[in-house]
Amino acid sequence: MGFFKLPRGSTSSILALSNEEAALYYDTEKKSLVLDDGASKKTLPDGLHYEFHANLSSTGSYDNVNIVFDDVQIASPHYNPNTGVYTVPVSGLYWFNASVIRNAGFNNSGLSPFISRNGNYVVGNYAAYNEQETPGSDHYLQVGFSTIIAANQGDAISVHNAGNPELLGSTAEPRTFFQGYKI
Numbered sequence: 001m002g003f004f005k006l007p008r009g010s011t012s013s014i015l016a017l018s019n020e021e022a023a024l025y026y027d028t029e030k031k032s033l034v035l036d037d038g039a040s041k042k043t044l045p046d047g048l049h050y051e052f053h054a055n056l057s058s059t060g061s062y063d064n065v066n067i068v069f070d071d072v073q074i075a076s077p078h079y080n081p082n083t084g085v086y087t088v089p090v091s092g093l094y095w096f097n098a099s100v101i102r103n104a105g106f107n108n109s110g111l112s113p114f115i116s117r118n119g120n121y122v123v124g125n126y127a128a129y130n131e132q133e134t135p136g137s138d139h140y141l142q143v144g145f146s147t148i149i150a151a152n153q154g155d156a157i158s159v160h161n162a163g164n165p166e167l168l169g170s171t172a173e174p175r176t177f178f179q180g181y182k183i
Helices: none
Strands: 002-004 012-018 023-027 032-036 041-044 049-055 071-074 085-087 092-103 112-117 120-124 140-151 156-162 177-182
Touching: 092 112, 092 156, 112 140, 120 140, 156 177
Parallel strands: none
Antiparallel strands: 002 012, 012 023, 023 032, 032 041, 049 071, 049 177, 085 156, 092 140, 092 177, 112 120, 112 156
16 A cells, blocks of 8 residues: 555546555546546445444553454444454455554553454554653554455454554544445
C-alpha cells in the first residue's frame, strides 16, 4: 500500500492510495471516490457497502492476539464481536480501516497493530515510545491504517496486536476501532 501523485491537470486529485491489487483516488471533476482494480472502475460510495464498524469498549491488555472490538456500531452477521474476526461472505474487493490508541506510560513500549488475513500480516503501522516521557505518565500513541484486499470467501480478517500494550477502549469516546466495506 502506498501513496502516489497523479499528474497535475488530470481530472483526478493529486493524491491517491494504491497497492498491487487496486488504486483508490478522488476524482475532482466528478467529486467522488473512484476504485480502479485494473479491470474496471467503480465510483464510490455507489460501489461501497458498509459491512461493519466495531469499537473497543474498554481498556485492556492484548498480548500478541487479535483485538476484540466488542462494541458493534454497524452490525454484520459476518463480524464476530467475541473474537474480533470478520469472515468474508463473498469473494471480492474489501476496504478495511483500523485505529488503535494506547497510553504508552503503561509499560513504556511502542504500538504496532496490523490487519491480518488468515493470520498473515497485510498492513500495519508503528508508533514509537518517546524515551523522554516520564514512565507512568499519560503519553498517548495512536496509529491508523487502511488497506484494500482482494479477499476470498471464508477469509478471516482481523486486527492483530504485536507486543503487549494496554489499549484504550471506551464507549463514550471510541478511538480504537475496526471497520470494513465491500467494494
